[in-house]
Amino acid sequence: MGCCCCGCKCCCILLAAVVIVVGAALGLFASLFPYPSHASCKVDWVFGESCPDVKSKLINQMHKWSSNNCDSRQQCNYEYLGEEGSTIRGLHTTQVLKFVDKFNFTLNPGYDGSCYVKGISESLTPYAVIDFGANYCNLRNLVIGSKLHSGDFAYKENSTNSVCTMYSIAHCNLYT
Numbered sequence: 001m002g003c004c005c006c007g008c009k010c011c012c013i014l015l016a017a018v019v020i021v022v023g024a025a026l027g028l029f030a031s032l033f034p035y036p037s038h039a040s041c042k043v044d045w046v047f048g049e050s051c052p053d054v055k056s057k058l059i060n061q062m063h064k065w066s067s068n069n070c071d072s073r074q075q076c077n078y079e080y081l082g083e084e085g086s087t088i089r090g091l092h093t094t095q096v097l098k099f100v101d102k103f104n105f106t107l108n109p110g111y112d113g114s115c116y117v118k119g120i121s122e123s124l125t126p127y128a129v130i131d132f133g134a135n136y137c138n139l140r141n142l143v144i145g146s147k148l149h150s151g152d153f154a155y156k157e158n159s160t161n162s163v164c165t166m167y168s169i170a171h172c173n174l175y176t
């Protein structure tokens with residue numbers, strides 16, 4: 001009887017300790033994990049070109065890279081899904097693991113003739129958390145491939161790890 005009571009007490013203490021340790025570990029993980037809870041990426045761009053030009057360049061690039069003849073740089077497997085208002089939508093499938101990500105770009109003209117673009121890409125795999133920068137690169141590769149980053153035009157990109165999985169360490173490996 002006395003032994004059992006002691007056993008229960010030990011159990012309670014042990015359980016409490018486990019709860020505290022697990023809770024602390026989860027808290028630490030949440031504070032150290034800098035990325036969105038689901039593999040995804042939001043990026044904002046400003047291009048010194050009109051939105052109709054930016055739109056047609058991005059769409060052309062998706063068509064150019066629509067085949068499944070992949071090289072090592074993921075310039076393949078894009079599918080253009082169409083436009084709706086100021087948004088164009090597409091899909092990209094990664095080469096090896098065949099993860100499918102959906103993405104879209106929303107284009108808004110600025111007063112000075114530039115075009116403000118919000119890109120968003122999201123893994124269609126519900127449990128995907130880490131993507132090695134795939135969602136970012138889905139978007140960025142189209143921008144670089146269509147040469148929207150070059151020329152005499154204004155070009156700005158911004159994002160952060162908290163809204164773009166592995167933003168700061170992604171290597172899109174295109175023309176670099």
Ligand SMILES: *[C@@H]1O[C@H](CO)[C@@H](O)[C@H](O)[C@H]1NC(C)=O
Pocket residue numbers: 084087089102103104120121122
């Ligand atoms: C763009 O993609 C995001 C994320 O998948 C989605 O929430 C949003 O509704 C999409 N926007 C349009 C206009 O399709």
Ligand SMILES: *[C@@H]1O[C@H](CO)[C@@H](O)[C@H](O)[C@H]1NC(C)=O
Pocket residue numbers: 042043044158159160163
């Ligand atoms: C880009 O910067 C603007 C202005 O600071 C901010 O409002 C916006 O949320 C940023 N975009 C992303 C995707 O982080």
